[in-house]
Amino acid sequence: MSVASILSGKSTNVITTTPDMSLHETAQTMAQKGIGAIIVIGASGEIVGILSERDIMRAIAESGAAALDHRVSTHMTKKVVTTDLASSAVSVMQRMTAGRFRHMPIVEDGKLAGVVSIGDLIKHRLSQLEEEQQALKEYIATA
Numbered sequence: 001m002s003v004a005s006i007l008s009g010k011s012t013n014v015i016t017t018t019p020d021m022s023l024h025e026t027a028q029t030m031a032q033k034g035i036g037a038i039i040v041i042g043a044s045g046e047i048v049g050i051l052s053e054r055d056i057m058r059a060i061a062e063s064g065a066a067a068l069d070h071r072v073s074t075h076m077t078k079k080v081v082t083t084d085l086a087s088s089a090v091s092v093m094q095r096m097t098a099g100r101f102r103h104m105p106i107v108e109d110g111k112l113a114g115v116v117s118i119g120d121l122i123k124h125r126l127s128q129l130e131e132e133q134q135a136l137k138e139y140i141a142t143a
């Protein structure tokens with residue numbers, strides 16, 4: 001299964017923030033939208049970073065409530081690993097496991113096409129396994 005088929009079941013509206021936004025405002029956006037990571041976009045619309053709930057947690061652990069006034073740029077990960085629509089779900093899961101992160105931005109033709117989380121990937125993998133199991137049961141019952 002490709003990333004494209006997983007993205008087709010999700011909203012096409014990708015939630016983003018900017019490097020100069022505060023952690024507080026960004027955390028509010030993430031909480032409202034129910035997302036665990038947000039893509040940070042530069043002045044020309046390019047991806048300049050990713051900020052996840054882990055980064056916000058670490059910032060608060062280090063600086064306390066003052067961290068909420070810090071800029072996103074201070075705590076985001078700048079070297080973002082991305083993939084494209086043709087990638088397989090399994091290869092994306094492998095890259096997430098190796099890199100120890102749970103979010104993967106999808107870039108197509110230089111544009112941000114979406115984000116998949118480890119939760120999206122597991123959900124699709126489970127339903128695929130269920131379908132395969134059902135097909136096997138039916139095959140055995142009729143054999």
Ligand code: AMP
Nearest residue numbers: 050052054077079080081101102103104
């Ligand atoms: P997560 O497990 O996605 O909450 O993220 C754990 C750490 O990895 C955080 O520091 C994130 O900023 C970073 N991170 C998340 N996704 C990516 C990605 N696709 N590329 C690089 N770093 C990432």
